[in-house]
Amino acid sequence: MAAPSQPTKEPGPADFQLPEFKKSHKTEQLTTGWGRPLGDRANVQTVGPRGPVLLQDVAYIEDIARFDRERVPERVVHAKGGGAFGVFEATDDISDVCKAKVFKKGTQTRVAMRFSTVAGESGSADSNRDPRGFAIKMYTDEGIWDCVGNNTPIFFVRDPFLFQMFIHSQKRNPKTHLKDANMVWDFFGNNPQATHQFLILYSDRGIPDGFRHMHGYGSHTFKMVNDKNDFVWVKFHWRCDQKIKNLEPKTAKFLAGEQPDYALQDLFDSIARKDYPSWTLYIQTVTDAQAKNLPYNPFDLTKIFSQKEFPLRKVGKLTLNENPENYFTQIEQLAFSPANMPPGIEASPDKMLQGRLFSYTDTQRHRIGANFMLIPVNNPETNKNVKVCTYQRDGPMNTSHNYGGCPNYYRNEFHGPDVTSRQAHLEHAMYEVGMTDRYQSEDDDNYTQPRVFYTQVLDDQGRKNIINNMVEHLEQCTDKEVVKRAVAVLANVDDDFGRTLAQKLKIDPPKKVRLRK
Known part of the structure; x- marks a missing residue:
């Protein structure tokens, strides 16, 4: 059986970025960060040709210190x-x-x-x-x-207190530093509110x-x-x-x-x-x-x-x-x-x-x-039509005029920024009243809309694909109780969905589960 053909990569504009830059630019004098022209950028200062490096090589020290700080912290999510x-x-x-x-x-x-x-x-x-x-x-x-x-x-998830926990489950195992399917599906099995998103994620739209x-x-x-x-x-x-x-x-x-x-x-x-x-x-x-x-x-x-x-x-x-x-x-x-x-x-x-x-x-x-x-x-x-006026001042890397001599406190009698039209710019007011509590929402109808997505939005091929995609990832779980619980949650979406997953994963038919209280 012939191997499936793979897409070939044709050169695009990004591949020619450097040649295009070369055409439109001339080489300029290399300098230090403070503007001093450099005569050599390939060799550090040493005592003799094989001697130790000198601390006085400030061009090198500046360059390596700057390089050490070249990357800002990566976004915790949405990094790529x-x-x-x-x-x-x-x-x-x-x-x-x-x-x-x-x-x-x-x-x-x-x-x-x-x-x-x-x-x-x-x-x-x-x-x-x-x-x-x-x-x-x-x-x-x-x-x-x-x-x-x-x-x-x-x-x-619908509650921000769970957001950090969800992201942890999608990241790396703190012991092995590897992606771990057990973590992904264990979170899902214990948080059925994720059902709607998981169905979309493992569908063709994923x-x-x-x-x-x-x-x-x-x-x-x-x-x-x-x-x-x-x-x-x-x-x-x-x-x-x-x-x-x-x-x-x-x-x-x-x-x-x-x-x-x-x-x-x-x-x-x-x-x-x-x-x-x-x-x-x-x-x-x-x-x-x-x-x-x-x-x-x-x-x-x-x-x-x-x-x-x-x-x-x-x-x-x-x-x-x-x-x-x-x-x-x-x-x-x-x-x-x-x-x-x-x-x-x-x-x-x-x-x-x-x-x-x-x-x-x-x-x-x-x-x-x-x-x-x-x-x-x-x-x-x-946007040139916008002028920012605040009482926020100072801080690292403040490259602005820092509001010059404008007073840095509100209110004042020295023409500092002030409200010119309260009525025009005040936020819309709403009346809310209720008891302060940590209201539970984990079990707020987690299946009606996912059921519509699975049974009405997806066609037969889409349903087959979502099952195959889930099975492929669930098979990577080494804890079978995690697999059973995830399938039991998905059985609440559609009986045939749950049974088909169980058959393909070679586990007992699922019993529908609700959240532990």
């Missing part, structure tokens, strides 16, 4: 990724639901965008089975809007063909407020204008070994060829009255809004048309936070979103410093 720049154009009027200027029909806004895998480290393969990060930074006239989501409309051929979602429920101070709940859908494409597992494994940066190069090359990828933004809106009558929590990140009940409404189009000039400066240092929202877009009570409002900004302070917003790619003043 690529990005580009472009423009968002508001094409449709939604002023009846949102006052944000970025959505005023005809408005064009510069954007920076980063795609990523979730669990892998910086050197991991782009074609691994993993959700994809889908993060958009818009430099609006009212400050930064970071629409930070994934290529799936839902997530593994390995997108690069970054250009997938949808993106804000995932959470957000709030939109109009100029009359009326509000609706909203979900963001970024629909891919290219054909949706996914990789077959065999092809994905081949690429992981032969071309681990497949998605990164595909994105770079497509933009360099002027084959600009684009996404159309749609929203789903739900009134507060409708939300209160839903049979599930509308702020549960493991749930979707039915598009039949709440149809998509077109907003605008995002096009990526510019590759970064330097990956580290513009993509590695690109920092997102869902807390960055302009007037008219606000947070909902979604627990996971509430946790992310703090954690994203906090991790950037750790990763690239307290003044990370001064880095050009993160700076709101990239």
